[in-house]
Amino acid sequence: MSTESSTGTTAPGTAGLTTTTAPDPASEPTTSLDTGTGSTTSTATTGDGTFIIPFDGGTCGAAFGEYQVRCTECNTWVQDCWEGAKCSPYSGDGDADWEALKCVDLDPAPDHPGDPCTVEGHGASGVDSCDGHSMCFHVDPDTLGGTCVPFCQGSPETPECPAGTTCMIANEGVIALCLPTCDPLAQTCPEGQACVAASVDPDAFFCLPGAGGQGQAFDSCDAACDPGLWCGEPELAGECDPEALGCCLPFCDLNLPQCPGPMLQCLPFFALGDAPAGLEHLGLCRLP
Structure with a gap:
């Protein structure tokens, strides 16, 4: 499981679809x-x-x-x-x-x-x-x-x-x-789809049609980012707007750690021992 929480995920390019990371028990019925x-x-x-x-x-x-x-x-x-x-x-x-x-x-x-x-x-x-x-x-x-x-x-x-x-x-x-399910680094989804974070299971990613065009690296986000990016906490990178609800952070490969920016490090996306099978290599570019 990720050591940081994420915000909701909007399916860009998918009309009428908005996902959420967690239900709000205090919300009122609409x-x-x-x-x-x-x-x-x-x-x-x-x-x-x-x-x-x-x-x-x-x-x-x-x-x-x-x-x-x-x-x-x-x-x-x-x-x-x-x-x-x-x-x-x-x-x-x-x-x-x-x-x-x-x-x-x-x-x-x-x-x-x-x-x-x-x-x-x-x-x-x-x-x-x-x-x-x-x-x-x-x-x-x-x-x-x-x-x-x-x-x-x-x-x-x-x-x-x-x-x-x-x-x-x-x-x-x-x-x-x-x-x-899919690998957010490999982006092996069918043409016209992208690998995005799952709303219910934080340990999983799924293929969604039309995903993309929502936010580039370090853009502010309140839901989705472009493929290969994750909407995380702004304090995880100095390039992010500290007042934003979220910030698009790049995924990285722990086996070939490369990150933009001089201060960011490729650190494990999942807590030690929590990475699901096939995603042990997944990292996130962030401040240590």
Whole structure:
């Protein structure tokens, strides 16, 4: 685990997606527009016993662990919709921002995780060709084609994903998807994607489409930085603005330690003994 904390991560170039490093237990539930999709009569609970408030056709809210979701009639963690339907993130006002959850009928011949998929209407409509365990992600806004990505299992506090992936929780808990892990130094993600810090697991990094163009080395940041950089504490480098919420710091290779600036050193990103397999070489350029 990193010895320093980071701020949230915005997915640059990925419309409607904002990730957070940790839920705020003191935050108040927010509201959304009346989506007019109907109502449900059942009440479900998350794995920790938190009640999910049924959709009431107007302002509503739900707590998924410590996440406050704005408007929801279901829960992707437990998939509590009727038979033949799934809980799906969507945009209630038709923009590209997933801010709510609703039950949608499953495609009669659904695609599965890793398969190409399509969405209806627009990229955040919530209606897609994926099965009940995944959603259509990485959607091309012109063709409305993407890839089925599995939902995280377990709970927001203890998310579970297949080997080689990690859970990305975004948009105040509306999005919870298992994305491929990666090495932030190697940047081995597919074309058009970048390796960024995971929001739930500080020991992991995942591939995200469109990431980049958010901040160069030592730029101020309150969320994301360009690939190869990490949004850390400003006091970790003299080149940073001490009044900024965060500062883009370069990753480095402990086996070939090189850093910009005369005072910075390539120091381990993870505490001794905490580095996950494959990331033992990962360092951060910072003041000692």
